[in-house]
Amino acid sequence: MSTNTRRATTEPTHNGVLEVSELPTERVQRYALEAETAYLERKGGRTFLVTDDV
Template structure:
């Protein structure tokens, strides 16, 4: 089990946000603010990725 299980609340330097544990309304807000985005699943986690 990973020691870091807390969801990130801010995008990383590369425009990736771990949204696995966030409510849908919060994910929608991030997506609207970021513009063009897509979702990625890796290792059982869901990430919102901003197109640059």
């Protein structure tokens, strides 16, 4: 029996930061268009889509 339970929520789970390094460009563009303001940030060899829309 697992003690890990998963609760459905309507709250975003990404806190305004999504790691998009390995996602297709079309998907990253879709995410960026859904946000009112977003920018890309590189850190530690990874690319993140950052927004304040949470």
